[in-house]
Amino acid sequence: MATSFEYAPAPESRGVVDIASSYGLFIDGDFVDGSGGSFKTISPASEEVLADIAEATEADVDLAVRAARRAYTRVWSRLSGRERGKYLFRIARILQERAREFAVLESLDNGKPIKESRDTDIPLAAAHFFYYAGWADKLSYAFPGETDPKPLGVAGQVIPWNFPLLMLAWKIAPALATGNTVVLKPAETTPLTALLFAQVCQQADLPPGVVNIVTGAGETGRAVVSHPGVNKVAFTGSTEVGRLIARAVAGTDKKVTLELGGKAANIVFDDAPVDQAVEGIVNGIFFNQGHVCCAGSRLLVQESVADEVLARLKRRMRTLRVGDPLDKNTDIGAINSREQLDKIRALSEIGEQEGSERWSAPCELPTRGFWFAPTIFTGVTQAHRIAREEIFGPVLSVLTFRTPKEAVEKANNTPFGLSAGIWSDKGSRILWMADQLRAGVVWANTFNKFDPTSPFGGYKESGYGREGGRHGLEGYLR
């Protein structure tokens, strides 16, 4: 289907960001040279090198943990909740003031479309700080019977690349609100907004050592979570690394929260409003290139409407614009890294070999950078790897069902349990389904909706502990 007109380019200006050629580690309130080497972070849309980043060694991590400990004992744990709250409000306001800068930087470093970093990532990150700022002086009311909850100490936090600043906010805001100090490691491919956040901490006059940012790869993450001076480990990432971490902290008295992978079912019944459901399917799997742990990567559609839903879905997918993340009209940006692209390609090839039928929206992909066209697989069975494994890309596996009971069985037939979606006109059916589904979050007639007041987290191999809401405080308190 040819579009009747073309969109003119509408690029957001890069001029609002000021990227240094190299960055050190943020320890004890200052940027310092690490004792190790460095690595480069690139723009996945162009493969352009953006900056040289220090790689924190075990010794650097040790310095950061010591700084966090000092700040904890001497300053942060002694401040009243009201005083801590002031700092959090200040950070939240600065994030809002500098939102455009953060959005452009996030899109450059991560590859996600500017309309998503601008409208989702950055506003939600600020909202998390506002929300937990509000809790800082009300902790004695948060849990019935628990009038004086105490912080844990130093939190070691490791986050992935899919929502760099937002995952940082999910980690740092509740930790600081409850009186803990932190050492955080951003993902290797997306360190820039965490480093800009470090500057925000300086701008907010946050006492030195309360927040420390150590950049690096998996080895740095390992050093953070296994440091004996860390009292709390918070990790978001793959189930595989989550297992390693669970093993590393077993037998210690560290408190742990793990937010891991998912393979969510997005379930469409025959009485669902079809166009709305199609938008929800698109948002469920193509939002953020499908690099979303709670992505609706398995579509379960009732057999009687499957043909119609698929026809309308394909029609909608033809209108998705893939390309320059900084263009305001872009719907789908770049895949975050070559490694991730290889993984998506490999699993998609396996899907074909196993007998599913592959369809990709016709689109012209840029020649440089890492790209993958929005893709669906039909004729998928539960035994197929693309129905079981997390692809973490813009790839949807379509399965059908006849009865609600069958939908529940198929939806729950996964080692994961992070999220699910239900599309139906019937309230009673939605409630019945939500009760049967083993998933931490169930969306009804919507998908991928996030709010700082609402707890988020998984069942089974999707991890344990909750982030967000009042529940998100628990992981940081004794």
Ligand code: NAP
């Ligand atoms: P990953 O490999 O598990 O990496 C996550 C973070 O852990 C990165 O900062 C990584 O460092 C670091 N890391 C790697 N090895 C480590 C080790 N041995 N010890 C400590 N830290 C280590 O996951 P990813 O490939 O970046 O992200 C994709 C995965 O994250 C997906 O499976 C997705 O489902 C999951 N995820 C889950 C949620 C959730 O809320 N449940 C949210 C987002 C993503 P480097 O990558 O820098 O080397």
Ligand code: MG
């Ligand atoms: Mg990058």
